[in-house]
Amino acid sequence: MINSHAHLDFDNMEIVAENAVAIVPSIGKQNWIDVQMYPYFALGIHPWMVESHSQDDLDYLEYLIKCNNPVAIGECGLDYLKDINKDIQLHVFKFQLELADRYSLPIIIHSVKATEDVLFLLKQYPQTKGEIHGFSGSESQAQQLTNLGFYLGFGLQILNQKSTKIRQIVKNCPLEFILIETDDHQNPNDLQRVAEEISKLKEIPIDTVITQCDNNAISLFNLK
Numbered sequence: 001m002i003n004s005h006a007h008l009d010f011d012n013m014e015i016v017a018e019n020a021v022a023i024v025p026s027i028g029k030q031n032w033i034d035v036q037m038y039p040y041f042a043l044g045i046h047p048w049m050v051e052s053h054s055q056d057d058l059d060y061l062e063y064l065i066k067c068n069n070p071v072a073i074g075e076c077g078l079d080y081l082k083d084i085n086k087d088i089q090l091h092v093f094k095f096q097l098e099l100a101d102r103y104s105l106p107i108i109i110h111s112v113k114a115t116e117d118v119l120f121l122l123k124q125y126p127q128t129k130g131e132i133h134g135f136s137g138s139e140s141q142a143q144q145l146t147n148l149g150f151y152l153g154f155g156l157q158i159l160n161q162k163s164t165k166i167r168q169i170v171k172n173c174p175l176e177f178i179l180i181e182t183d184d185h186q187n188p189n190d191l192q193r194v195a196e197e198i199s200k201l202k203e204i205p206i207d208t209v210i211t212q213c214d215n216n217a218i219s220l221f222n223l224k
Contacts, residue, residue, distance in 0.1 A: 002217040005181035009034040025075040042072035047079040050092040071221040074108025106130040146177040
C-alpha cells in the first residue's frame with residue numbers, strides 16, 4: 001500500500017512496516033537533505049516556511065532537483081489561514097510551479113482557504129499534474145481539480161464523522177483520482193484505516209480501494 005504523503009523524517013514518527021511505500025515530502029531547506037534518505041522523496045518549500053527562504057535558497061532548490069531525482073516538487077502551495085505574507089507565498093509557489101513544469105515533475109500542493117487561487121495558477125500550467133494533499137476544498141473545487149488531472153489526497157480526517165463535507169467528497173470523487181496519506185500523523189501504518197474508511201464510504205471492497213489508489217500513486221509519481 002502506497003502512502004502518498006508521509007513526513008517520515010519528523011521527530012517521534014513510528015517505524016513504518018517493512019513493505020510500506022511512502023512519498024516523503026520536504027517542507028524547506030531544513031529537511032531537503034533528510035528526506036533524501038528515503039527511496040521516494042519530494043523537494044520543495046511549504047507555505048508556512050516561505051518567509052525564511054531567500055532567492056538563493058530557491059536557486060539551491062532548483063540545483064537539488066536537477067541533481068537528486070526527486071519524484072515530485074513539494075510540499076508547496078498556499079495557506080491563507082496563516083498570517084504569512086501572501087505575496088511571498090504566491091512568489092514561492094509560482095517558482096515551484098515553474099520548476100515542476102520545467103523538469104516535468106508532479107507537484108504536491110498544500111492548499112488551505114486558497115483553492116481558488118491554486119486553481120487559477122494551475123490553469124496557467126496545463127502540462128503540470130500533481131496532488132492536492134489533505135484536500136479541504138468544496139465539491140465544486142474537487143471536480144475542477146480532477147478535471148485538470150489532479151489527484152486529491154485524503155488522510156485520517158475522513159474518519160471523523162463530523163467531517164461531513166470531506167466524507168461526501170470522498171464518496172462522490174471517482175476512485176481514479178484519490179490518493180491516501182497520513183501526512184504528519186504519528187503512526188504512518190494507520191494508512192490502512194484510511195483505505196478501510198474509503199471502502200465503507202464508497203461501498204466497494206477494500207482490495208479495490210488499495211489497488212486503485214496504489215496505481216494512482218504509481219502513475220502520478222512514476223514509481224518503479
